[in-house]
Amino acid sequence: MAGPTSWGTSDGMSNSGVPLSCLARRHYAHLISSCAVPRSSVRDRFCAVGTPPPLSGPSSREKKMASRASLFKVILGSSSASRRRILAEMGYKFTVMGADIDEKEIRREKPEELVMALAEAKADAIVTRLRSNGFKEDHTDPTLLITADQVVVHGGMIREKPSGAEEAREFIKGYSGGHASTVGSVLVTNLKTGARKGGWDKAEVYFHKIPEEVIESLIKEGDVLYVAGGLMVENPLTSPFVEAIVGTIDSIMGLPKALTEKLIQEALE
DSSP, X not given: OOOOEEOSOSSOBOTTSOBOOHHHHHHHHHHHHTTOOOOOSOSOEEOOBSSOOOOOOOOHHHXXXXXXXXXXXXXXXXXXXXXXXXXXXXXXXXXXXXXXXXXXXXXOSSHHHHHHHHHHHHHHHHHHHHHHTTOOOOSSSOEEEEEEEEEEEETTEEEOSOSXXXXXXXXXXXXXXXXXXXXXXXXXXXXXTOOEEEEEEEEEEEEOOOOHHHHHHHHHXXXXXXXXXXXXXXXXXXXXXXXXXXXXXXXXXXXXXHHHHHHHHHHHO
């Protein structure tokens, strides 16, 4: 179950640097309360107005979990730079293996079901490759394989990675002055016991108008072509136009910390 929710900014400032008035604060509080998302297994949610904050370092619980990392090995089954960054900031040491699957071959109507199915397919592909390469689990220390997937939902439509620059441009223009949701899954497979623990998390992002020149700069830069929905709130070009976030920045970036911690602990039990 999710824990208490807190609203507001850390500095009480709007995007333009002007202090938010009481009226503005009430407006944003109404905005966030009216778009509350279903609770997931993530404990802590926050809503930020303005530029998304940088990812924080490991929490006390994360440090405790990471201190146990010497008792098990971790494989991150993802080539995502954002997921690598988040897992490293959680204090884990890990190796990386990409999953060579055709994601378009796996279709589900609901975004939650789709991201879970894709995370499972990625895990299956990596386990098969490990076994074909002669991988054998150590008799003492287990190895945990972490796979994940994410889609963006906008206007009731599921968006995956853009097919090219034109689709990425269309995606980002659609977010301008509006909002989008991210739905992301995490699956932890204990390669020693075969246990699998998975779950999904949802977050929402509200945008100010994004200027055409910013969109073109994002397309030229190219990173948005390789992420779900072309959505990168952490990008310095995008972040000034983020009005509000419901959820956590790590969830939007593709690896919700609290959910990942929870699933690691469950997979080890």
